[in-house]
Amino acid sequence: MDKIINREALVGELNKKFGQCAEIFEDNTNQSIKVKPDKLVDIMLELRDNPNYDFKVLMNLNSVDYPENFTVVYHLNSLTHLHKLTVKVELDKADPQVPSITSVWKAANVQEREAYDLMGIVFTGHPNLKRILLVDEFVGHPLRKDFKLQA
Amino acid sequence: MLKTQELTLNLGPHHPSTHGVFRCVLNLEGEYIQKAVNHLGYLHRGIEKLAESRTYTQFIPYNGRLDYVAGMLNEWTYVHAVEKLMGITEEIPERAQYIRVILGELQRLASHAIYIASMALDVAGATAWFYGFRDRDEILDLLEMVSGQRLMPNYMRIGGVAADLPEGFIEKCQALIDEFPNRIAEQEGILIGNEIFQARVKNVGPISKEMALDYGLTGPNLRASGVDTDLRRDEPYGIYDRFDFKVPVGEKGDTFDRVLVRIEEMKESVKIVKKALRDIPEGPVMAKVPKVIKPPVGEVYSRIENAKGHLGFHIVSDGSTKPYRLRIYSPCFVNIGIFPEMAKGIHLMDAVVALASLDIVLGEIDR
Numbered sequence: 155m156d157k158i159i160n161r162e163a164l165v166g167e168l169n170k171k172f173g174q175c176a177e178i179f180e181d182n183t184n185q186s187i188k189v190k191p192d193k194l195v196d197i198m199l200e201l202r203d204n205p206n207y208d209f210k211v212l213m214n215l216n217s218v219d220y221p222e223n224f225t226v227v228y229h230l231n232s233l234t235h236l237h238k239l240t241v242k243v244e245l246d247k248a249d250p251q252v253p254s255i256t257s258v259w260k261a262a263n264v265q266e267r268e269a270y271d272l273m274g275i276v277f278t279g280h281p282n283l284k285r286i287l288l289v290d291e292f293v294g295h296p297l298r299k300d301f302k303l304q305a
Numbered sequence: 306m307l308k309t310q311e312l313t314l315n316l317g318p319h320h321p322s323t324h325g326v327f328r329c330v331l332n333l334e335g336e337y338i339q340k341a342v343n344h345l346g347y348l349h350r351g352i353e354k355l356a357e358s359r360t361y362t363q364f365i366p367y368n369g370r371l372d373y374v375a376g377m378l379n380e381w382t383y384v385h386a387v388e389k390l391m392g393i394t395e396e397i398p399e400r401a402q403y404i405r406v407i408l409g410e411l412q413r414l415a416s417h418a419i420y421i422a423s424m425a426l427d428v429a430g431a432t433a434w435f436y437g438f439r440d441r442d443e444i445l446d447l448l449e450m451v452s453g454q455r456l457m458p459n460y461m462r463i464g465g466v467a468a469d470l471p472e473g474f475i476e477k478c479q480a481l482i483d484e485f486p487n488r489i490a491e492q493e494g495i496l497i498g499n500e501i502f503q504a505r506v507k508n509v510g511p512i513s514k515e516m517a518l519d520y521g522l523t524g525p526n527l528r529a530s531g532v533d534t535d536l537r538r539d540e541p542y543g544i545y546d547r548f549d550f551k552v553p554v555g556e557k558g559d560t561f562d563r564v565l566v567r568i569e570e571m572k573e574s575v576k577i578v579k580k581a582l583r584d585i586p587e588g589p590v591m592a593k594v595p596k597v598i599k600p601p602v603g604e605v606y607s608r609i610e611n612a613k614g615h616l617g618f619h620i621v622s623d624g625s626t627k628p629y630r631l632r633i634y635s636p637c638f639v640n641i642g643i644f645p646e647m648a649k650g651i652h653l654m655d656a657v658v659a660l661a662s663l664d665i666v667l668g669e670i671d672r
Contacts, residue, residue, distance in 0.1 A: 183605065261639055
């Protein structure tokens with residue numbers, strides 16, 4: 155099983171440093187925290203550079219269309235401590251906007267473009283937010299649940 | 306009056322050295338690249354969307370269509386993720402675990418054989434190409450024996466594997482594995498020791514450790530840059546904790562290191578298969594799983610060491626028979642993101658080599 159970081163301590167530290175911005179997110183994995191979108195870049199920088207966390211690797215960047223919101227999911231990994239953390243950001247259904255973290259990990263560049271392309275999440279501050287897999291003229295975002303499949 | 310002019314060149318999508326339908330627009334100053342822009346998506350089939358309308362079992366064959374030179378490993382990643390979501394990773398029978406390791410490592414050998422072969426062809430070394438494809442073909446014969454398919458096996462199942470090994474497989478596999486070190490030595494002799502090859506690949510497209518981590522490289526490409534990491538050793542899944550193998554690590558992270566790391570990895574894979582063939586027990590190959598797979602509500606992110614890097618599946622389940630959301634983290638998709646950075650300022654013919662050294666497969670990039 156994955157090695158899990160002490161979330162209570164982590165959330166406490168983050169809240170102390172950046173104001174009320176993080177909370178524990180209860181799910182079956184026991185490794186998720188939820189953060190506020192406006193503090194995302196600061197939190198990610200802290201998670202990457204603080205040697206206690208040392209999350210040098212962005213393992214995965216995903217977006218999920220839940221009935222109540224869009225959730226962007228960041229899976230982080232530390233090569234030294236081997237622990238994992240899932241950072242979740244919940245976004246408004248009508249206007250899904252989240253700051254881009256390309257300044258933290260360049261690996262996010264293509265993955266954010268993909269999430270924009272297929273799910274319609276807008277990553278503010280992204281250097282080149284264009285469709286990546288679909289053609290530029292494509293209308294809609296196929297991975298949304300309201301997208302109609304047709305053969 | 307003499308004047309120079311910047312030239313825009315389309316590399317691909319139908320160009321043999323892009324290894325698929327990858328297109329890159331290059332801005333050239335003379336023969337030196339000023340800027341490279343990736344254009345992806347020519348092979349996009351919407352597999353992530355398709356998964357939402359397929360049951361968990363029905364999705365298994367789609368995995369072979371991702372990285373089509375390492376189908377067995379993709380399927381393993383997927384079934385492992387579902388097993389983790391269902392909490393049955395401990396219940397997989399021993400024999401199935403060994404079969405997965407044997408076939409997975411054979412598939413890794415096949416994938417790396419293709420890598421070395423196509424790398425050789427990209428620097429105009431046709432002999433090594435035929436050697437590589439000969440070796441791969443014999444491995445594919447073995448995969449065909451067990452699954453009936455050469456490229457897209459559809460052999461892994463949630464809870465084990467589809468069928469037991471056929472009669473004569475162990476002997477045939479043993480014979481090939483005993484012979485394989487000679488094959489690798491042959492490749493090493495004709496390619497690695499070759500002065501022309503070295504001149505073409507040494508110091509081409511170097512990636513530093515920091516840059517590799519920043520761009521999210523995984524697998525052999527990351528190890529070539531000097532990061533000592535391997536999921537099979539650091540976070541063993543399946544039964545990898547029973548195997549003892551070295552993790553080859555490069556120094557400079559140039560194209561030559563990326564080739565060397567893969568050659569060394571092939572030697573380690575041979576060792577793993579050898580031990581697995583010796584230890585494989587008798588017994589069932591399927592755990593007792595329900596006919597209809599219905600994982601509990603929740604999510605899982607699971608990845609394994611694929612031939613190209615860490616292939617990951619993020620599955621969100623709403624408790625029904627179909628995944629609510631299935632995300633495929635494709636190592637090639639993220640690895641190719643570093644190519645514009647690598648290509649900057651280098652010679653056009655070196656860029657082709659640098660691209661080949663990243664080991665991309667378009668089926669997985671575009672999904």
